[in-house]
Amino acid sequence: MKIKLIFCLTLVLNLFCSRITAQSAFQTNQWRDHFFPVLPRITNADPAITHPVSILVPTKLKIKRTTDTLAVTIDTNDLEFTNIIVGTNMVTGFHGQLFIYPIEESKPTHWNRMLEVGRNYDWGMGTSLFHTKADGIPQSNKSYVVEMELSAFETDMPPQHNWSPYGKNYKIIWQRNLKQIVK
Numbered sequence: 001m002k003i004k005l006i007f008c009l010t011l012v013l014n015l016f017c018s019r020i021t022a023q024s025a026f027q028t029n030q031w032r033d034h035f036f037p038v039l040p041r042i043t044n045a046d047p048a049i050t051h052p053v054s055i056l057v058p059t060k061l062k063i064k065r066t067t068d069t070l071a072v073t074i075d076t077n078d079l080e081f082t083n084i085i086v087g088t089n090m091v092t093g094f095h096g097q098l099f100i101y102p103i104e105e106s107k108p109t110h111w112n113r114m115l116e117v118g119r120n121y122d123w124g125m126g127t128s129l130f131h132t133k134a135d136g137i138p139q140s141n142k143s144y145v146v147e148m149e150l151s152a153f154e155t156d157m158p159p160q161h162n163w164s165p166y167g168k169n170y171k172i173i174w175q176r177n178l179k180q181i182v183k
Helices: 002-027 031-033
Strands: 044-057 061-064 069-074 079-088 093-100 113-119 128-131 143-154 169-182
Touching: 031 169, 044 143, 044 169, 061 143, 061 169, 069 093, 069 143, 079 143
Parallel strands: none
Antiparallel strands: 044 079, 061 069, 069 128, 093 113, 093 143, 143 169
16 A cells, blocks of 8 residues: 555656646747757858859749639749859748739738748748638629739758748848739
8 A cells, every 4th residue: 555655646746846847948948949949050151152043933823713712822833944143051042922902902011921931942832722701802892913022032040940031141132023913
């Protein structure tokens, strides 16, 4: 009987202590920093020493409208090559913002969706799906302007969890605005 009591007390004490340790680590961000360490800037990156790089960039959107949905994606079957100038050892990536607004209104100052910050220019940002009930888009009696602002950038911040490449050596090196009317 004493062995069972000692075992139960030990188990309860261990659970209590491990919970306090876990809460303490969570509160001090040790858990996050252990699994998702913040990587430092690339020390040998130099935006002043440049070289050309050829990349594929989008030229068109693929849009599908039904009675109560509007789906927008980049048409990856319609890409073209362009040259960008990139700094030595700089990381390159892309960024996109999507605006959808009625044709008779002006472009909103804030995007409908921030698409992605990513790497390697595969432009596979996925499909942004809007639904009448959830988003108010599309309305059956309205035509829309669908606009996607795309940019390529360079940075000395390496990709990482919750990547925020913006900073001192962040620079946009290519931009394009894709715009289509949907009736």
